[in-house]
Amino acid sequence: KFPASLSPLTPTAILSPLFPTGSSLAQTVTQPQWEVPGQEAETVTLDCTYTTSESDYYLFWYKQLPNGEMIFIIRQEAYKQQNATNNRYSVNFQKAAKSFGLRISASQLEDAGVYFCAYSAPQ
Template identity: 75%
Template sequence: AQTVTQSQPEMSVQEAETVTLSCTYDTSESDYYLFWYKQPPSRQMILVIRQEAYKQQNATENRFSVNFQKAAKSFSLKISDSQLGDAAMYFCAYRAPYSGGGADGLTFGKGTHLIIQP
């Protein structure tokens, strides 16, 4: 079964600084997708960024970028110029092609609580 590990339960960063959230995953698949979701106190799950495993180029979305290392099965999220509105739980998620064997949908890590210090 696939697993996703986020080793940092909590991270703190000064406003306007850069922070990196780590994520590693375990899979025997070669084709899969990876996602970062943000969950602010409002509870809403918001897609931040996604990465296709077959693409070597790292995905970027404005201040958010990833460092995807396929061989190391690592998928970290970098947030540049941190803003107060970035404070939230961040979840790394994995999805492989559906094989009909049971588990489908997204497999999530346990999340990293990001605190932004003003």
């Protein structure tokens, strides 16, 4: 499930947690770039920064298909020091800097699309 408030029209989106919690917590997630030029077989990096006062949370990357469907790519738990990986996808998670970059190695034509990073507080 993905928040309806997320919009690709602005580089900053205010997100409610992806999973319901007992509070009306909102966080800011900022993506400075929406389109990254590159050649096939290169490594592509997408940047994402966020703000939160929480110490325990999850970060996600999703890809939006042309029909609007959101496809889950990868998740990072804030308490884990090791960066998450999923096939050709990996993250550069820097908790102190509140930075959550996505790396796509050996990029392919089907990687073209709109990518979103998202934040969630635990249930």
